[in-house]
Amino acid sequence: MSFINYSSREINCKLVYYGPGLCGKTTNLQYIYDKTRPEAKGKMISLATETERTLFFDFLPLSLGEIRGFKTRFHLYTVPGQVFYDASRKLILKGVDGVCFVADSQAERMEANIESLDNLRLNLQEQGYELDKIPYVIQYNKRDLPSAVSVKELSEVCNPTGVPEFEGIAVTGVGVFDTLKALAKQVLAELRKGTS
Amino acid sequence: MLNPQLVMYEEELRQIQAIADKLQQDSRSKTILLVDKNGQLVASAGNHRDLDTTSLSSLVAGNVAATGGIAKLLQEDEFAALFHEGKGISIHISLVGRRIILVVLFDKNTTQGLVRLRVRKACIDLTRIFDELAAKAAMPQENNPFDEITDEDIDNLFND
Numbered sequence: 001m002s003f004i005n006y007s008s009r010e011i012n013c014k015l016v017y018y019g020p021g022l023c024g025k026t027t028n029l030q031y032i033y034d035k036t037r038p039e040a041k042g043k044m045i046s047l048a049t050e051t052e053r054t055l056f057f058d059f060l061p062l063s064l065g066e067i068r069g070f071k072t073r074f075h076l077y078t079v080p081g082q083v084f085y086d087a088s089r090k091l092i093l094k095g096v097d098g099v100c101f102v103a104d105s106q107a108e109r110m111e112a113n114i115e116s117l118d119n120l121r122l123n124l125q126e127q128g129y130e131l132d133k134i135p136y137v138i139q140y141n142k143r144d145l146p147s148a149v150s151v152k153e154l155s156e157v158c159n160p161t162g163v164p165e166f167e168g169i170a171v172t173g174v175g176v177f178d179t180l181k182a183l184a185k186q187v188l189a190e191l192r193k194g195t196s
Numbered sequence: 197m198l199n200p201q202l203v204m205y206e207e208e209l210r211q212i213q214a215i216a217d218k219l220q221q222d223s224r225s226k227t228i229l230l231v232d233k234n235g236q237l238v239a240s241a242g243n244h245r246d247l248d249t250t251s252l253s254s255l256v257a258g259n260v261a262a263t264g265g266i267a268k269l270l271q272e273d274e275f276a277a278l279f280h281e282g283k284g285i286s287i288h289i290s291l292v293g294r295r296i297i298l299v300v301l302f303d304k305n306t307t308q309g310l311v312r313l314r315v316r317k318a319c320i321d322l323t324r325i326f327d328e329l330a331a332k333a334a335m336p337q338e339n340n341p342f343d344e345i346t347d348e349d350i351d352n353l354f355n356d
């Protein structure tokens with residue numbers, strides 16, 4: 001849920017990158033961090049294991065500029081992907097304003113994508129959210145890999161409701177900002193109807 | 197929407213700031229932060245120029261969320277307070293109502309006992325104000341500035 005500060009004229013929103021382990025969530029944030037002007041970003045925090053697997057979350061605060069005299073601030077989070085970190089994922093979803101599901105395009109990760117999507121839906125429900133009713137985009141990442149499944153097939157499996165979807169190669173940045181922008185737009189559009 | 201938005205207005209922020217300033221002085225602590233449970237900084241008092249308050253807020257919220265999760269597993273109601281003791285700086289974390297986290301950073305200038313005592317008092321006043329804010333936020337806004345947002349406004353944000 002966004003935080004609107006009429007006193008400092010700021011809007012704060014929380015975006016969560018969700019998806020199976022190793023699909024490229026942290027890499028998305030890392031790329032955004034690397035390509036953002038210093039004055040528009042805060043420190044990127046990664047609570048990771050010694051082998052750089054996300055343990056609790058990654059966090060990246062971004063300022064996108066002003067809209068109607070309000071500064072827009074987005075707090076980007078990733079969740080740990082491995083199945084056994086479910087308790088942590090639930091915590092990170094609390095108060096979420098928008099979700100980006102990062103799917104791993106590799107054929108051998110299809111099962112993991114489906115499992116993670118089911119898990120997302122379920123965990124949102126537990127918080128009283130409906131995936132189909134909140135700002136939501138999908139990124140098909142790792143398009144560069146030889147075993148990548150066609151987008152058509154991924155879309156049929158992962159995107160039955162036809163939300164905005166993007167092809168990504170997060171390591172080189174392909175699709176990373178398009179995905180972020182699409183999600184941020186939905187979240188801001190939600191503010192318009194949200195308070196009515 | 198299920199979860200009411202957190203909103204902050206000039207008048208309430210002024211009251212909150214006054215309480216935070218007073219708490220900082222009375223407890224002889226270094227810094228006070230008020231953070232919402234999603235990790236967004238709401239107000240601060242005392243010395244925080246050298247602090248990365250954005251990162252701190254997110255990590256404190258993560259800490260509280262994790263501790264809350266532990267409490268749930270132990271079938272304990274939420275832990276009322278957390279305390280981390282460092283060599284130089286210690287940190288006292290407590291909940292104001294169900295939405296807001298009150299963080300006190302302090303050093304050898306004061307004691308945990310004094311901090312706890314002053315926090316308890318401030319907490320009562322803060323709870324009242326945040327309850328009022330929640331009630332205000334739940335009421336339909338007459339002139340919501342965001343009703344006016346156009347697709348063009350949103351697009352313009354990304355044109356750089």
Ligand SMILES: Nc1nc2c(ncn2[C@@H]2O[C@H](COP(=O)(O)OP(=O)(O)O)[C@@H](O)[C@H]2O)c(=O)[nH]1
Pocket residue numbers: 019020021022023024025026027028054078081141142143144145168169170171172
């Ligand atoms: N080939 C390829 N590798 C990627 C891509 N995105 C991420 N990776 C790699 O996949 C691994 C896991 O990425 P990470 O971001 O840590 O995954 P997370 O578990 O979702 O946070 C890392 O070695 C990344 O370099 C991509 O688009 N293509």
Ligand SMILES: [Mg+2]
Pocket residue numbers: 025026027053054078079080081
């Ligand atoms: Mg990760």
